[in-house]
Amino acid sequence: MKLIKKGLAYVDDSSSEEMAAMKGTPTGAGKNSLYRNRAVEENLELFQKMKSGEFADGTHTLRVKIDMAHINMLMRDPVLYRIKHAHHHRTGDKWCIYPMYDFAHGQCDSIENITHSICTLEFVPHRELYDWLIEKLEIFPSHQYEFARRNINYTVTSKRKLLQLVNENYVTSWDDPRMPTISGLRRRGYTPESIRDFCDRIGIAKRENIVDVGLLEFCLREHLNKIAQRRMVVFDPVRVVISNWVPLQAGGKTEILQSENNPEDAGSGMRDLPFSREIMIERDDFMETPPKKFFRLAPGQMVRLKSAYIIKCEQVIKDADGNISEIHCSYIPESKSGHDTSEIKVKGTLHWVNAADAVEVEVREYDRLFKVEDPSSEEGDFKDYINPDSLKVVKGFAEPSIKNAKLSDRFQFLRKGYYCLDKDSTDEKLIFNRTVTLKDGWTKEVKKN
């Protein structure tokens, strides 16, 4: 109203197409609207009618009168209000006009006495209009400051693009653990501390950027390493029989061992770990003909079982197809963890679970959502570059203490990665999300050779 009365705003009857045609181009001036010089009284009356719903959607707009030849296209008489017969939760159906973003922006900031209104770089040209409106409206002078948005490689951060991923079912929901949304990251197991640390490290500036997702993962691992409870879970098991352990049937027993919950946190305590004649280890922790520097199990070689004993591989049992079905090992009784008097030094330590009470769990392994670093800058649609293998569901066999897992717990599955319980879990079936893997020096070593 103030602008109309000042003779700075007018009601325009042009259609959207007509207005676009008269707007000109970045290199050519636009033309004045036929309705630009309406009398103040007439404008007030028409605007009143727009508001009260006497016109159909799209028939009229309220525009501000600046300069149709302005070098900044946003200053060529931009629209302030358009008619929309939309139901509003406060005004119901009585109020039929809605402001454009540029018109509302400065006033919202001003009403709240915002001194620094920050936004992304594409709004730089809008600042001129923002300032112009504040000046003419004579309201509190908020100021807009622009910075570059933060991008992360192998994903998209645009809300509009993320919306497509949800709507078109490329992911299950906004909180799908592959989504770079707060709810997605949270469900995936990211801690708030790690996200804040990441934000501090990447800083803020005006230049285009794509931050390496590796930095986010570094912040995450650094925090998780300090707080995550250690557990042992075997994913692709092979059975190991401790040949010199007395079988249960012959009076042998299950020994209860102790293991620290977190070696980085002295106050985190210990937990019980059953150990007996038959255990499971990771299939790729054994090789019949190992390369150099393979510090795991191999015929005749010794390794330590974490928090348990040192074992020596004596014999490999294969099935009819030649696949390894069992590995027979002897254990060194004097090498018990914490009471080792054997003086044997081994290079490798393996995680394991006791076969008799292993708990089967489902594990969801996530990978990057896109195959390329910057999906939006590639040819064609960004969705053409979605990684089809971003979710892999696998089985795991966990030590019995896993049954006490709560939704808020963070775990490190030894030598594997960080995991958390997913909300899809039931009492019968525990489901874990892989938050992030551990740094893996060995695969790198293998690739070199």
Next chain:
RNA sequence: UGACCCAUGGUGUAAUGGUAGCACUACUGAUUUUGGUUCAGUCAGUUAAGGUUCGAAUCCUUAUGGGUCAACCA
């Protein structure tokens, strides 16, 4: 054929006109009952050309490269 924004190692980000630094990554090595962690170290940078200045990443000019702008979207 216009206007505006931006340009520092592979990545991200610092440096009243005064020694180009920090972090991640990569690579070496040490430690390790997680090939994790930790510790020590190495490689690597001011887009280019002029100008101003005792002195330029910083100021000026031009060039080059990248981004943005023609919704009744936000």
